[in-house]
Amino acid sequence: xxxxxxxxxxxxxxxxxxxxxxxxxxxxxxxxxxxxxxxxxxxxxxxxxxxxxxxxxxxxxxxxxxxxxxxxxxxxxxxxxxxxxxxxxxxxxxxxxxxxxxxxxxxxxxxxxxxxxxxxxxxxxxxxxxxxxxxxxxxxxxxxxxxxxxxxxxxxxxxxxxxxxxxxxxxxxxxxxxxxxxxxxxxxxxxxxxxxxxxxxxxxxxxxxxxxxxxxxxxxxxxxxxxxxxxxxxxxxxxxxxxxxxxxxxxxxxxxxxxxxxxxxxxxxxxxxxxxxxxxxxxxxxxxxxxxxxxxxxxxxxxxxxxxxxxxxxxxxxxxxxxxxxxxxxxxxxxxxxxxxxxxxxxxxxxxxxxxxxxxxxxxxxxxxxxxxxxxxxxxxxxxxxxxxxxxxxxxxx
Amino acid sequence: xxxxxxxxxxxxxxxxxxxxxxxxxxxxxxxxxxxxxxxxxxxxxxxxxxxxxxxxxxxxxxxxxxxxxxxxxxxxxxxxxxxxxxxxxxxxxxxxxxxxxxxxxxxxxxxxxxxxxxxxxxxxxxxxxxxxxxxxxxxxxxxxxxxxxxxxxxxxxxxxxxxxxxxxxxxxxxxxxxxxxxxxxxxxxxxxxxxxxxxxxxxxxxxxxxxxxxxxxxxxxxxxxxxx
Numbered sequence: 001x002x003x004x005x006x007x008x009x010x011x012x013x014x015x016x017x018x019x020x021x022x023x024x025x026x027x028x029x030x031x032x033x034x035x036x037x038x039x040x041x042x043x044x045x046x047x048x049x050x051x052x053x054x055x056x057x058x059x060x061x062x063x064x065x066x067x068x069x070x071x072x073x074x075x076x077x078x079x080x081x082x083x084x085x086x087x088x089x090x091x092x093x094x095x096x097x098x099x100x101x102x103x104x105x106x107x108x109x110x111x112x113x114x115x116x117x118x119x120x121x122x123x124x125x126x127x128x129x130x131x132x133x134x135x136x137x138x139x140x141x142x143x144x145x146x147x148x149x150x151x152x153x154x155x156x157x158x159x160x161x162x163x164x165x166x167x168x169x170x171x172x173x174x175x176x177x178x179x180x181x182x183x184x185x186x187x188x189x190x191x192x193x194x195x196x197x198x199x200x201x202x203x204x205x206x207x208x209x210x211x212x213x214x215x216x217x218x219x220x221x222x223x224x225x226x227x228x229x230x231x232x233x234x235x236x237x238x239x240x241x242x243x244x245x246x247x248x249x250x251x252x253x254x255x256x257x258x259x260x261x262x263x264x265x266x267x268x269x270x271x272x273x274x275x276x277x278x279x280x281x282x283x284x285x286x287x288x289x290x291x292x293x294x295x296x297x298x299x300x301x302x303x304x305x306x307x308x309x310x311x312x313x314x315x316x317x318x319x320x321x322x323x324x325x326x327x328x329x330x331x332x333x334x335x336x337x338x339x340x341x342x343x344x345x346x347x348x349x350x351x352x353x354x355x356x357x358x359x360x361x362x363x364x365x366x367x368x369x370x371x372x373x374x375x376x377x378x379x380x381x382x383x384x385x386x387x388x389x390x391x392x393x394x395x396x397x398x
Numbered sequence: 399x400x401x402x403x404x405x406x407x408x409x410x411x412x413x414x415x416x417x418x419x420x421x422x423x424x425x426x427x428x429x430x431x432x433x434x435x436x437x438x439x440x441x442x443x444x445x446x447x448x449x450x451x452x453x454x455x456x457x458x459x460x461x462x463x464x465x466x467x468x469x470x471x472x473x474x475x476x477x478x479x480x481x482x483x484x485x486x487x488x489x490x491x492x493x494x495x496x497x498x499x500x501x502x503x504x505x506x507x508x509x510x511x512x513x514x515x516x517x518x519x520x521x522x523x524x525x526x527x528x529x530x531x532x533x534x535x536x537x538x539x540x541x542x543x544x545x546x547x548x549x550x551x552x553x554x555x556x557x558x559x560x561x562x563x564x565x566x567x568x569x570x571x572x573x574x575x576x577x578x579x580x581x582x583x584x585x586x587x588x589x590x591x592x593x594x595x596x597x598x599x600x601x602x603x604x605x606x607x608x609x610x611x612x613x614x615x616x617x618x619x620x621x622x623x624x625x626x
Binding site for chain 2: 328330332346349350353354355356357358360362363364365377382383384385387389390391393
């Protein structure tokens, strides 16, 4: 998810924007991880060569014990801090990652990789299929959260990081953090799943399906083959983003910012232009998104989230996913998050408690909805700081 | 119980570290390095003391967000949750000690909570305000008003306490529930504490707070002497 950015200008119509490809940028570092052979996916398909792009902030210490892996959300990317090379705006977690910030780059080595299936340089549907030389498009295999995590594990092998000090992420990033802790407990000292869940609910899947249908019903999607045909399903992807964006906020957040305010006129005009400010805002969100994201990637990543059900991998019993886990957990939820509600985080906490695991859990009071984890929430930062400091003390980092 | 432990032996509380006298007493009952769950841990003052001074593997459960945040800020492991609803999730015997200080009287179902404590912990340590304290009795008998004391500071409409008991009630409840009382203490209004055994009437009258070490089975002699 992108920062909801309620201060963004709300007057840019999307139709007359110049179409340009988000894949035109050469993302670096980009490495080929084929040392261990093809990556065997949950679907049974093997994928090679596996290319992953990532960003690193801070220095890895001599013991290689201070690495933090940030897992990004659905439409996030590896540009956590600094300036994003495609959008020219600050990284999506610039308020959390940096010197003196909760993920203090003076102390920690902070890593973030573009997920498998993504569109910022890692292997995904817009990359070239070595067999055909053309973009994979829909011939790209469906990937899962587990596949994304296995790809990240290969990146860590490559970098020589045996154990992460912390794996952290919000939303889909939180799903990856849970998957990491469950699949590789010995490689994770601490895990911070934020505004996340151990499964995608029917409602979550339903919203994703709306987005996918919007993309697939755009004629410019061309059955997924738009890149080869020099087209882009801009309208479909923008509508998908608009619908999704609503789920990242809350009723109160919308009301506070827009109310029923009109965009340009003083009175309603009895038409279907973007009269209300909220309409204009959503259209802007949609069109800005199209400039930086690939439609097929959106299909694949939403599917990966839909398939996520950690308990299902363990006979339907979530607590078995964390059997005798040595990982220190900090689970964080937000009161107004109706997309990944607190009850989902509580299920994770219950499963961890059933293992008498070392777990902290806090529900942060805020009216800003699911995207709260991207915003300046002092209480959230407080909790994050406290947990990381406590964990760092136990890890011997401070 | 050894002979020397019998009867009341009042000791001066040590308050120099700013920790509440009942919490201080609770800390003395806990072996160093033990696994401890503090139910209703508040701002984490006991938990922090135990982690720092006794090197325990400590966890907390706290209902208020402010309390949880205060704990997490100190690097403590605390879950935001409710003693009434969440204790059932913990496995049996997961902790050496489960502490419930000044919280039992705020729970909706104290009996269930009590049973859970001795299920989850090898030992449970429970402290609560004693409604049988002479000052309470006096206010009710003479003034005809609900008591307000140091351990019961709020008026009837503002108090979170919904299940009052006396030290005598508590001992009887433990007997009925087959929960063994390994040690019992009374803390008076001045913060002085005393161990009582065979002096229940006295404790129930002069103790503002009761502090109990409970077990499903009586601890062995060596456990008992270490705990002291």
